[in-house]
Amino acid sequence: MEKYADVIQIGARNMQNFFPAEARGTSEKKPVLLKRGMSATLDEFLMAAEYILSEGNYNVMLCERGVRTFSDFSRNTLDLAVVPAVKKRSHLPILVDPSHGTGKRHKVLPLSRAAVAVGADGLLVEVHHQAGRKALSDGIQSILPEEFAELMTEVRQIAEVVHRVVN
Amino acid sequence: MEKYADVIQIGARNMQNFFPAEARGTSEKKPVLLKRGMSATLDEFLMAAEYILSEGNYNVMLCERGVRTFSDFSRNTLDLAVVPAVKKRSHLPILVDPSHGTGKRHKVLPLSRAAVAVGADGLLVEVHHQAGRKALSDGIQSILPEEFAELMTEVRQIAEVVHRVVN
Amino acid sequence: MEKYADVIQIGARNMQNFFPAEARGTSEKKPVLLKRGMSATLDEFLMAAEYILSEGNYNVMLCERGVRTFSDFSRNTLDLAVVPAVKKRSHLPILVDPSHGTGKRHKVLPLSRAAVAVGADGLLVEVHHQAGRKALSDGIQSILPEEFAELMTEVRQIAEVVHRVVN
Amino acid sequence: MEKYADVIQIGARNMQNFFPAEARGTSEKKPVLLKRGMSATLDEFLMAAEYILSEGNYNVMLCERGVRTFSDFSRNTLDLAVVPAVKKRSHLPILVDPSHGTGKRHKVLPLSRAAVAVGADGLLVEVHHQAGRKALSDGIQSILPEEFAELMTEVRQIAEVVHRVVN
Numbered sequence: 217m218e219k220y221a222d223v224i225q226i227g228a229r230n231m232q233n234f235f236p237a238e239a240r241g242t243s244e245k246k247p248v249l250l251k252r253g254m255s256a257t258l259d260e261f262l263m264a265a266e267y268i269l270s271e272g273n274y275n276v277m278l279c280e281r282g283v284r285t286f287s288d289f290s291r292n293t294l295d296l297a298v299v300p301a302v303k304k305r306s307h308l309p310i311l312v313d314p315s316h317g318t319g320k321r322h323k324v325l326p327l328s329r330a331a332v333a334v335g336a337d338g339l340l341v342e343v344h345h346q347a348g349r350k351a352l353s354d355g356i357q358s359i360l361p362e363e364f365a366e367l368m369t370e371v372r373q374i375a376e377v378v379h380r381v382v383n
Numbered sequence: 384m385e386k387y388a389d390v391i392q393i394g395a396r397n398m399q400n401f402f403p404a405e406a407r408g409t410s411e412k413k414p415v416l417l418k419r420g421m422s423a424t425l426d427e428f429l430m431a432a433e434y435i436l437s438e439g440n441y442n443v444m445l446c447e448r449g450v451r452t453f454s455d456f457s458r459n460t461l462d463l464a465v466v467p468a469v470k471k472r473s474h475l476p477i478l479v480d481p482s483h484g485t486g487k488r489h490k491v492l493p494l495s496r497a498a499v500a501v502g503a504d505g506l507l508v509e510v511h512h513q514a515g516r517k518a519l520s521d522g523i524q525s526i527l528p529e530e531f532a533e534l535m536t537e538v539r540q541i542a543e544v545v546h547r548v549v550n
Numbered sequence: 551m552e553k554y555a556d557v558i559q560i561g562a563r564n565m566q567n568f569f570p571a572e573a574r575g576t577s578e579k580k581p582v583l584l585k586r587g588m589s590a591t592l593d594e595f596l597m598a599a600e601y602i603l604s605e606g607n608y609n610v611m612l613c614e615r616g617v618r619t620f621s622d623f624s625r626n627t628l629d630l631a632v633v634p635a636v637k638k639r640s641h642l643p644i645l646v647d648p649s650h651g652t653g654k655r656h657k658v659l660p661l662s663r664a665a666v667a668v669g670a671d672g673l674l675v676e677v678h679h680q681a682g683r684k685a686l687s688d689g690i691q692s693i694l695p696e697e698f699a700e701l702m703t704e705v706r707q708i709a710e711v712v713h714r715v716v717n
Numbered sequence: 718m719e720k721y722a723d724v725i726q727i728g729a730r731n732m733q734n735f736f737p738a739e740a741r742g743t744s745e746k747k748p749v750l751l752k753r754g755m756s757a758t759l760d761e762f763l764m765a766a767e768y769i770l771s772e773g774n775y776n777v778m779l780c781e782r783g784v785r786t787f788s789d790f791s792r793n794t795l796d797l798a799v800v801p802a803v804k805k806r807s808h809l810p811i812l813v814d815p816s817h818g819t820g821k822r823h824k825v826l827p828l829s830r831a832a833v834a835v836g837a838d839g840l841l842v843e844v845h846h847q848a849g850r851k852a853l854s855d856g857i858q859s860i861l862p863e864e865f866a867e868l869m870t871e872v873r874q875i876a877e878v879v880h881r882v883v884n
C-alpha cells in the first residue's frame with residue numbers, strides 16, 4: 217500500500233493500535249494522518265503520535281474527527297477545543313474532519329468554517345458528485361462539488377482573518 | 384429581580400426546571416436567555432424553550448455552553464454543531480458561551496471565532512480587568528479588556544464572511 | 551403537596567435547583583429522595599444533598615438513576631460504582647432506580663439484583679399490572695406484579711449474602 | 718505468542734483492529750477474550766466478535782471493562798446493563814472486568830458481586846500479594862489474596878441465587 221499512497225491514514229479505531237511500523241504501513245516515512253480515537257483524551261492522542269515519531273517517522277499530522285457523546289443530532293461531537301489544546305502542547309499540525317465529525321451534509325460547511333476559525337491547519341472534506349444516498353460509501357456526509365467551491369471561498373476569507381493562507 | 388434585570392438567564396442546571404413563570408422570574412416577559420443543560424439533547428433544549436413560549440413570553444434566546452464528556456483538557460465540550468441543528472428546526476436565536484464552554488482563558492478567543500463562523504447569533508464572553516486568579520468568580524475563564532478588543536476585531540471580520548453584521 | 555406525600559422526590563432534572571425549601575416542597579422535613587442528575591459528578595450529587603441538610607432537613611436519601619452516555623441499548627447507563635463511592639464519603643443512604651436507570655423492562659430484574667449486590671440501601675422499582683405499552687406512563691420500564699415477586703425473592707437472598715435484611 | 722498462551726486477549730484499544738487473524742494472534746483457534754472498546758456500542762462489540770467468528774475461530778468470550786464517561790470517581794464506568802443486552806442478542810459468554818472497570822481497589826469487591834448478580838458468565842480480577850502502589854503495574858486496582866478469598870465466598874453465594882455454579 218505504501219508504494220501507491222501519498223499519505224497513510226490511521227483511523228480513529230486504530231489510533232492506539234501499537235503494532236510495528238511495518239504492520240501499520242508507516243515504515244517508509246510517508247506522511248501519516250493520525251485520527252483521534254472516538255474517546256481519546258489529549259494525552260492519549262499525543263502519545264499515539266509520539267509512538268510514530270519514536271519509530272523515526274516525523275511526518276505526522278493529527279486529525280480531530282469527533283468524539284462520542286450522548287448528542288443525538290450529529291453522528292459525533294466535533295471537539296474543536298482540541299485545536300488550541302494541541303497547539304499549546306505540540307508542534308504537530310492539527311486538521312479537522314467535519315464530514316465524519318458531524319456525519320450530516322448540511323453541517324459540513326458551517327463546521328468547516330468553524331474549524332478554520334479556531335485555528336486548524338487543514339480540513340478533510342468528503343466531496344462526491346452524487347452526494348446524498350447514491351454514493352456508495354459515506355454519501356450522507358459528502359458535499360457536492362459546487363458546495364465545495366462555496367466552502368473554499370468562505371474558508372479562504374476566514375483563513376485571512378486568522379492570518380493563514382490557503383494554498 | 385425582574386424589575387432591575389434586562390435579561391433573565393436560566394442556567395444550565397435549571398433548563399428543565401418547569402416551575403411556573405413567577406417562580407422562575409420570567410413572568411414579566413423580559414428577554415430570557417436559556418442555557419442548554421449539561422447533557423441536554425436537542426429535543427430537550429427546544430422543549431424547554433417551548434415551555435417558556437407557551438407561557439406567553441416569546442423573547443427567548445438559546446445558548447450553547449458546552450456539554451459534559453470525558454474530555455479533560457477543557458471544562459466542558461463546546462458542541463458547536465448544535466448551532467446549525469437549532470437553525471434547521473427553530474426560529475429562535477442561538478448564542479454561544481465560550482467562557483463557560485471551555486473554562487480556559489486561552490481557548491476563549493479561538494472558540495469565539497469558531498462560534499461566529501459556525502453561524503451563532505451572539506456570544507457570551509466574560510471580561511475582567513483582573514482576569515486570571517484574582518477575579519472573585521470565574522476568573523480563570525475571563526479575558527482581559529485588551530483581549531476582548533482583539534476578539535471583537537476578529538469576530539467582526541468573520542461575521543462579514545458569513546454575511547452577518549456585529550452591532 | 552407536603553401534606554399528603556410521605557416522601558418528597560427531587561427529580562434528576564431538579565437536583566441542582568437551589569430554590570428555597572418552601573418552593574421545593576422540602577420545608578416540612580418530610581423525607582426527601584434526591585435523584586442524581588443525568589450528568590452529575592459525585593461532588594455535585596453530595597453538595598446537592600448538603601444543600602437540603604443545611605436547611606435543617608436531615609432525612610435525605612440519595613438515588614442513582616443512570617447517567618447519560620453514548621450507550622444506545624439502554625435509556626441511561628446505570629452507574630453502580632457510585633454506591634461504594636457514596637458510602638466512602640457520606641453517611642446518607644443510597645438507593646438505585648433500575649427502572650429509569652435502564653428504561654427497559656427485561657433489564658430491571660438483573661440490574662435490581664446487581665444493585666443489591668453492590669451494596670445499595672434500597673430499590674425504586676416501577677410495577678404495573680399492565681406493564682408494557684398499555685400503562686399510561688413509563689409502561690415500557692415497568693414490571694408485572696409476578697415479576698416483582700420473583701425480584702423480591704432473589705433480592706432477599708442476595709441481601710443476605712451482603713449481610714443486609716430486607717423488610 | 719499463541720504457542721504459550723492459553724487465551725488470547727484482544728484489548729479494548731484493539732477491539733476494532735480488523736487485521737488478519739495471523740497478525741492478531743487468533744489464527745490457532747485458541748480461546749479469544751474480546752474486550753469492549755472504551756466507547757463501543759453493542760452493535761460494534763458484537764460485530765467485532767463476528768469478525769473473529771467469521772475467520773473460523775468460534776471460541777470467543779466477550780468482556781465488559783468499563784466505558785468512558787464524565788464520571789470522575791472511577792477510572793471508567795462499568796456498564797453492567799450490557800450483560801442482559803448481550804444475552805438477548807448473542808450466545809457468546811460475557812465476562813466482566815471490575816479491576817479495569819473501576820480502577821479502584823475498594824470498588825473491586827462490590828462490583829464483582831454486582832457483575833455475578835447481573836448474570837455475567839465470568840470475572841477478570843487482578844490479584845497481587847503487594848496490591849497497592851508497590852505492584853509494578855495496575856497495583857492501584859489489584860486486590861490482595863485474602864480479599865480475593867472473600868470475593869470468591871461472596872460470589873459463590875450470589876451465583877447460587879442466580880442458578881449458576883462457580884467452578
